[in-house]
Amino acid sequence: MAKAEGRRKGHRKLGGSITMAELAKQCGFSKATVSRALAGDPRVKPETRALILEMAERYNYRPHTVASNLARRRTKTIGLLFPSAPRTIADPFFLEYLNGVSETLFEQGFSLLIPQVRHQRVTETIEELVAHRRVDGIILTEPRLEDERIALLQESNVPFVFLGSTVDEDVSWVDGDNRGGICQGVQVLGELGHRRIAVILGEQGLVSTEKRFLGYQDGLASLGLELDWDLVWPGDFTRQGGYQAVVDHLEQITSGEVTAIMACNDLMAIGAIQALSEAGIAVPRQVSVMGFDGIEVGKYLSPPLTTVQQPVYRLGREVARVLLGLITEEHGTVHVTLPVSIVNGANTIGPVGV
Secondary structure: OHHHHHHHHOOOOOOOOOOHHHHHHHHOOOHHHHHHHHOOOOOOOHHHHHHHHHHHHHOOOOOOHHHHHHHOOOOOEEEEOOOOOOOOOOOHHHHHHHHHHHHHHHHOOOEEEOOOOOHHHHHHHHHHHHHHHOOOEEEEEOOEOOOHHHHHHHHHOOOEEEEOOOOOOOOOEEEEOHHHHHHHHHHHHHHOOOOOEEEEOOOOOEHHHHHHHHHHHHHHHHOOOOOOHHHEEOOOOOHHHHHHHHHHOHHHHHOOOOOEEEEOOHHHHHHHHHHHHHOOOOOOOOOEEEEEEOOHHHHHOOOOOEEEEOOHHHHHHHHHHHHHHHHOOOOOOOEEEEOOEEEOOOOOOOOOOO
16 A cells, blocks of 8 residues: 555646556556446445545546446447337427437436337347347337337347337336326317217327227226227328328218317327318317327417327436336336326317307
């Protein structure tokens, strides 16, 4: 220790930086001891760590981030996969969600890798990410009822988390209350006197589509209404999908058979309103329309879109937080369901016949 003390007193802080090997030489300890001390390893004596930290400051030591990450087999990079066409990162929902994910990861010193994914190459993209541990973890969206990605990732031992609940209980996920939210929306429409409420579903095969359809049925049941398959319209979570659903069922709307539309996301609600407007049907005077998600763009419609608001930004932050916990092994499998609420009430919805 005296030898190290002598060296410490005989040098002033340098303008440039030094390597860990040079720092170890100046401190009089092995490179392994210096590395452990800088990493906060409890096996290093407090007085030894204090000395090494002081010397690191004195000599302006800055760790080489890439080298230190490789030494720990960490890349400090997270792979983030978005849906393939027809839904993409350009979807306003995913842009808001990305903001939450990226801010949380960047705060913890992680960077993002967002590969381009084609629908037929999803598994290939995942295999490329996990090969040679290119990423420390993976964030995925839109789990499917039968999802081949899950088995692939579980075999790779790379931590991963989904935005959206899965049917596999051993998988971590973060989601909004899909089923409860759609049920709330249908109930609100029912309170306004609507009894002929159509639903525009999302893409087939997705867990979110299944849950939101169940929420629609829950809402009907709470109003004492039976499911009418003529009021169940296919969609795909895109604006064009909502537009086409209305175009294909205009006769039901103009005849008064349908007085309200519950779209399973905001983009489809926006497409539905566009089709109604082109057909000369007033919203909400003739037909009420409600969406789901609460994306920012819905506020700027005229009138603003009535929707079931998900905390989109918070969903992103929670997904990132859960994944970081899996990477550091702070917790095991986690399921998080965030609450939703009705916003912009009475803008694109109204009482029957008013």
